[in-house]
Every structure is written in C-alpha cells, then in structure tokens.
Amino acid sequence: MIDPKLIEEKPEYVKEALKKKLWDFDPEPLLSLFQRRRSLRKEVESNKAEQNRLTSSVPSFKKEGKDPAPIFAKVRELAANNKAKEEELKTVENEIQARIEVLPNLPDDDLVGGGKENNHPIKEWGEKPQFSFQAKDHVALAESLGIIDYKRAAKISGSGTWIYVGEGAELEWALLNYFISSHLKDGYQFVLPPHLLNVESGYTSGQFPKFRDEVFYLEGVEPKKFLLPTAETALVNLHRNEILSLDELPKKYFAYTPCYRKEAGSYRTEERGMIRGYQFNKVEMVQYTEDDKSDIAFAEMVEKAERLLQGLGLTYRLDKLAAGDCSHSMARTYDIEVWIPSMGIYKEVSSVSNARDYQARRGMVRYKDKDGKVHYCHTLNGSGLATSRVFPALLEQCQQEDGSVLIPEVLRPFMGGKERILPKK
RNA sequence: GGAGGCAUACCCAAGUGGUUGAAGGGACCGGUCUUGAAAACCGGAAGCGGGGUACCACUCCGGCGGGAGUUCGAAUCUCUCUGCCUCCGCCA
Numbered sequence: 121m122i123d124p125k126l127i128e129e130k131p132e133y134v135k136e137a138l139k140k141k142l143w144d145f146d147p148e149p150l151l152s153l154f155q156r157r158r159s160l161r162k163e164v165e166s167n168k169a170e171q172n173r174l175t176s177s178v179p180s181f182k183k184e185g186k187d188p189a190p191i192f193a194k195v196r197e198l199a200a201n202n203k204a205k206e207e208e209l210k211t212v213e214n215e216i217q218a219r220i221e222v223l224p225n226l227p228d229d230d231l232v233g234g235g236k237e238n239n240h241p242i243k244e245w246g247e248k249p250q251f252s253f254q255a256k257d258h259v260a261l262a263e264s265l266g267i268i269d270y271k272r273a274a275k276i277s278g279s280g281t282w283i284y285v286g287e288g289a290e291l292e293w294a295l296l297n298y299f300i301s302s303h304l305k306d307g308y309q310f311v312l313p314p315h316l317l318n319v320e321s322g323y324t325s326g327q328f329p330k331f332r333d334e335v336f337y338l339e340g341v342e343p344k345k346f347l348l349p350t351a352e353t354a355l356v357n358l359h360r361n362e363i364l365s366l367d368e369l370p371k372k373y374f375a376y377t378p379c380y381r382k383e384a385g386s387y388r389t390e391e392r393g394m395i396r397g398y399q400f401n402k403v404e405m406v407q408y409t410e411d412d413k414s415d416i417a418f419a420e421m422v423e424k425a426e427r428l429l430q431g432l433g434l435t436y437r438l439d440k441l442a443a444g445d446c447s448h449s450m451a452r453t454y455d456i457e458v459w460i461p462s463m464g465i466y467k468e469v470s471s472v473s474n475a476r477d478y479q480a481r482r483g484m485v486r487y488k489d490k491d492g493k494v495h496y497c498h499t500l501n502g503s504g505l506a507t508s509r510v511f512p513a514l515l516e517q518c519q520q521e522d523g524s525v526l527i528p529e530v531l532r533p534f535m536g537g538k539e540r541i542l543p544k545k
Numbered sequence: 546g547g548a549g550g551c552a553u554a555c556c557c558a559a560g561u562g563g564u565u566g567a568a569g570g571g572a573c574c575g576g577u578c579u580u581g582a583a584a585a586c587c588g589g590a591a592g593c594g595g596g597g598u599a600c601c602a603c604u605c606c607g608g609c610g611g612g613a614g615u616u617c618g619a620a621u622c623u624c625u626c627u628g629c630c631u632c633c634g635c636c637a
Contacts, residue, residue, distance in 0.1 A: 161596060165606040172606085175618045179563045192617040199617090343627080363555055363593090365572090484594095488555075492573070492591065 121481045122223050124216070128154050137226045140233030140443035145223065153216050160209040167202045171195050221323075222330055225478040227443035228452045238442035239455070245426070246435030248459055253521040257462030258512030261519055262288065266544040280383075280398045287541045291514075291527070292401065294534035295507045296376055299403040299428055303374040303504060306424060308405060311375040313354035316345040321357040324483030326449030326475070334382050347380035352501040355406035356475075360483040363494060364408065369487055370417055371408040374504060376401070400508030407500045410487065411477060414498035418452070418474045421502040425456050425470040428505055432528045434517055435459040437466045451476045456505075458513040469509040472502030 127134050131147035138145040174195050181188045232238050262268035267288025273281040284292045304310060316338060322328035327335065327349065336347040348354055355373050364371070378399050405424065407417040422438070429436045439455040446453040450473035457466030477496035480486065485497045518526045523543040527535060 158596080161606080165596065168607085169605055171617085176563080176566085178617060182563090188617070195617045365555070488573090490573095494593085 121220055121478060122226060123477070123481065124154075124220055127151075127220070134226065137229075137443075138223065140227050140231065141224050141446070142233075142235060142444040143224055150216065150219055153212055153219070157209065157212050157216065160205055160212060164202060164205050164209050167198060167205070171198050171202075174198075221482070224448045225326070225446075225451050225475060227446060228474075231441075231443040231446070231452060233444065234442045235444040236442070239439050239445055240442075241437050242440050242454075243438040244435075245430065245437070246433070246459070248435055249461060249517050251461075251519075251521075255461060255516070255519060256523075258460075258515045261515045261525065262512075264523055264543045265515075265525065265541050267291065267541065280396075282397065287535075287538075290535050290538070291531070291541065292507055292511060294527075294531040295505075295510060295514075296401060296403060297534040298431070298530055299504055299507075300374070300376060302424070302428060302431070303403070303405065306372075308372040308374045311351075311355060311358075311373050313348075313351060313375055313377065315348055315377055315380070317348050317353055317357070319344050319346070320360070321353055322346060324360055324479055324485075325353045325356050326447075326479055326482065327353060330448055336380050336382065348377060349381045350379045350402065350501075350503075351375035351377040351404035352406060355404065356479050356485075356499045356501065357483060359408060359485045359497075362485060364485070364487040364497065366410070366487060366489060369408060369410055369497070370413065372405070373407070374403055374405045376403045378402075379506075397508065400506060402506040402508075403504050405502045405504045408480075408485065408487075408497045409500070410489070411495050411498050414474050414476060414500055417498075417500050418472065421500060421504070422454050422456075422472045425472055425502055425504050429456065429458060429469070429510075431530045432510070432514060434510070434513055434528075436469070439466075447471070447473060449473075449475050449478050451478065458509060459517065460513055461516045467509050467513070469505045469513070470503040473500065475499045475501070 122134065127147060127150055131151060135145050135147055174191050178188050178191055181191065227233075232240075256264070259270075265287065267285055269283040269285050273283045276283075300310065319328060322332070322335070331349075335349050338345045338347070354377070355375055358373070359371070379402050380399050382398070383396060405421055407414075407421065409417045426436070426438065436456055436458045439457060441453040441455055453471055453473040455468050456470040456472070458469045460467050476498050479499045480496040485499065486494050487497050488494055514528070515525055518528065520526055520540070524540045526540050527538060532538060
C-alpha cells in the first residue's frame with residue numbers, strides 16, 4: 121500500500137509517479153475524503169471523550185450516595201447523537217481504504233515510464249549458440265529424448281500442462297537441487313510452505329484485490345483458500361503482523377514450490393511446450409530488510425540469480441523494466457531472460473523486485489530500530505530460478521549434433537554423474 | 546469426526562462489570578561491579594494503531610485473537626468466526 125500520508129502531502133508527485141506505471145490516478149476524491157475524515161474524527165473523538173468523562177464519574181457519584189440516573193441519560197443522549205457521525209466516519213474510512221489498496225506501488229524515481237517497450241537491457245552474458253547443424257526446438261528435443269510427455273498430460277489433466285518423465289524429471293529435479301544448494305551456500309533459509317493460502321496472504325503480497333481472478337481457488341472450502349501463484353506470496357506473509365528485532369534483519373528465505381496460475385487468455389501459438397502453463401516449478405528468494413538497506417539486498421539477489429545461469433553456462437540478458445512493466449506491488453524490477461534459440465528471443469526466467477514498504481505496510485511487517493522506533497520493513501523477491509523456462513533453454517542451447525543434450529557440469533552431481541541425455545531409439 | 550480447554554503488548558504474564566487511566570517481569574537503554582563479558586544490583590524510558598501539532602512534551606480516541614451485541618461503563622457478560630492445546634476415534 122502506498123503511504124496515505126504521502127498521497128495527502130504530495131498528491132501531484134504520486135499522480136505523476138503512477139502515470140509512469142500507466143495508472144491514471146486522480147487524487148482529488150481522496151483528498152476530500154481525508155479532510156472529511158479529519159473533521160469527523162475530531163467530532164467523534166471529542167464526543168467520545170465527553171462520554172468517557174461522564175461515565176467515569178459514576179462510581180464516585182454512587183459513593184456519595186447520589187443518584188447517577190441523570191448521567192446515564194446524558195451519556196445515552198450523547199451516544200445517540202454521535203451515532204450517525206460514527207457511521208459516516210466508518211464509511212469514509214472504508215472508502216479511503218478501498219481507494220488506496222487498489223493502487224499499485226510507486227515506481228522508483230530512476231525508472232522510465234511506460235510499458236514493456238521501454239524496458240532496457242543493461243547486460244548481456246554469454247554467446248548465442250551457432251549451430252552447424254539443423255537445430256531443434258525444445259518441443260522436438262523433449263520428444264526425441266523422451267523426457268516430456270505432453271499427450272498423456274492432456275489426458276490426465278488437460279491443456280497447458282506437461283509431464284516430466286524419466287531423465288526429464290531427473291533434469292528438472294537436478295535444476296531445483298542446484299538452485300537450492302546454491303541458496304543454502306549463501307545462507308538463505310530453506311522454506312517449504314503450504315501451497316494453499318488464505319486471502320489475507322493474497323492481500324499482503326498485493327495480488328488482491330486486483331488479481332483475484334488470476335489464481336485458482338479451492339472449491340467449497342471456507343474460509344477461502346487459493347493456490348499460490350508464486351512462493352513469494354507465502355514468504356512475504358511469514359512475518360505478517362509481526363515486529364521484528366533489528367538483529368534478525370535482513371531475513372533471507374528461499375522456497376521451492378510449484379506455481380499455479382490461470383494466465384487466462386494469454387496463450388500465443390509461438391509459446392509452445394513449457395514456456396507457459398498452469399503449473400510450473402520455481403525456487404523463489406525473499407528478503408526482509410531495514411527500510412534503508414533494500415538496495416543492497418536487491419543487488420545481491422540480482423547477482424545470485426545471474427550466477428545460477430552463469431553456472432549453467434546459459435546465454436542470458438539482464439533487463440531493467442520500465443515502470444509500467446514492473447509488477448503491481450513493486451517499485452523496481454529487473455528481469456533475467458534466457459536465450460531461446462528456436463524462438464530467437466529472450467524469455468524471462470527470473471524477476472527480481474523491490475517492493476520497498478508496499479507489502480510490509482499491507483501486512484504490518486515491521487521492525488524496531490536501535491532507538492525503539494517502529495518502521496515498516498522492506499520486502500524483496502526474486503526467482504532463483506523458474507525451471508520451466510530454464511529447462512527448454514537448456515535443451516536448446518546444449519543440444520548436440522547427434523541429437524543428444526549435454527548436461528551442464530554443475531547439474532551432473534545431482535544426476536548421478538550423467539553427462540548427457542541421449543535420444544531414444 | 547467426538548469431548549473439553551485456551552487466546553492480553555516484541556516475549557512471559559496479572560486481571561470475571563467501575564482509582565486498569567492494561568499491574569508485574571523479561572527483552573531494551575544507562576550505571577555499579579569486572580581485564581572483558583555473564584550474573585547480580587541500582588536507575589530509566591517506553592510500550593500497539595491513530596488524532597490534536599512539523600518534532601518533543603502534553604493530551605485525546607481506539608486497542609486485550611477477528612467481528613457483532615448487552616451496559617451509563619466491557620480485557621471481564623452474550624453471540625459468532627478464526628486459530629492453538631489436551632484426550633478419544635480415524636488416517637498417509
């Protein structure tokens with residue numbers, strides 16, 4: 121949530137910043153609501169104070185043997201008069217809340233405005249492989265290697281799914297293990313969260329209310345639960361409604377979970393196979409930091425995600441996203457995109473973002489500084505990494521003339537020393 | 546699934562209708578002692594969300610798992626939801 125004070129004090133700044141996020145924000149209604157709230161609060165609270173004052177005089181009244189009945193009548197009258205005001209105050213507060221909670225996070229000042237088209241690459245790593253033979257795309261490779269079964273996936277589940285089989289499952293699992301072992305080495309704490317989360321968690325992460333329709337709900341379960349679209353949703357809720365102490369920051373977590381997404385209507389014919397589906401595997405990193413230390417954490421997480429791809433030897437690009445292409449809850453996002461030879465484009469395998477205090481404010485995640493003052497934490501997240509995109513890139517970039525796929529050395533320990541996946545028959 | 550119990554602040558915890566205007570303790574900060582630390586002792590401030598003010602001081606409102614209610618007055622009584630614990634049953 122954007123700091124309501126900032127909206128009140130610098131409405132123009134907020135308006136302009138949100139414009140960079142392609143969000144048309146008119147502060148006027150909120151400003152007048154703020155004002156209305158202020159005057160209502162004053163009235164309601166001073167009336168309350170008077171009621172409290174009268175009520176607290178009752179015991180001494182009784183002690184003196186006087187009849188408190190007139191006080192009762194007076195307080196009842198005050199309360200009755202106050203009732204309409206109190207209700208209006210509540211309505212106004214709800215209205216303010218509703219208007220603010222749908223707003224996306226403010227982008228960092230250094231971001232350019234606009235959407236995808238204004239993203240700009242800040243680094244390219246590796247060589248785009250040149251094949252001296254007829255290279256295959258990952259769908260053809262997966263089929264000839266017999267490691268992905270699309271047909272049976274359609275049978276047992278439906279479209280937008282796939283099954284890792286045999287060495288495919290081994291490779292997928294090896295990737296996850298490679299990522300996990302790397303995060304463990306870096307001192308991140310491993311978390312395996314539940315995949316079904318309550319709506320409060322969706323609210324804190326910023327998925328709700330705006331993206332309520334993009335997740336899967338469990339039918340017939342009350343209170344409502346949904347399948348997490350990313351482990352970030354679980355991890356940034358770990359410390360909801362908590363006040364952390366300074367010495368436990370920064371908190372560094374990572375989790376492995378499948379990610380469940382509806383992604384309704386966003387298929388494109390070129391996105392074949394494992395590029396986009398209802399469920400994919402991802403290892404996700406999350407950090408909680410002090411409110412002036414999140415830039416350090418951001419740099420660290422970008423570097424970590426990059427290092428994973430470098431370890432695999434895959435060609436990738438680092439992209440700084442324009443404000444409008446950053447996620448709803450995020451102040452800044454860098455994407456890491458891996459080269460997919462068959463498509464001739466880079467595809468996102470990691471998105472590292474700084475939410476600043478946006479999520480912490482929604483979930484009341486705070487810490488106490490050395491003077492005992494309470495601040496909102498900053499939260500950050502980054503994929504490290506999403507395997508469903510790494511897997512096809514790896515197949516394509518590591519394919520050999522004989523139709524086999526050379527397994528990157530870092531994965532071999534997790535695959536019983538296997539060096540390559542050979543085509544079946 | 547059955548039966549009971551519990552929920553108070555960062556943590557522990559007192560409190561069953563009115564000097565509770567949430568006690569007390571720990572953690573925290575300062576000091577004594579110590580080579581240093583721990584322990585012990587002495588002292589201190591504060592405490593969660595807001596408003597009055599830009600800060601402090603001061604002051605007001607709200608806040609005792611969430612929501613609703615009874616009452617002049619609710620942490621305390623009622624209803625409801627959620628979570629946790631114990632025992633029994635079932636089960637990977």
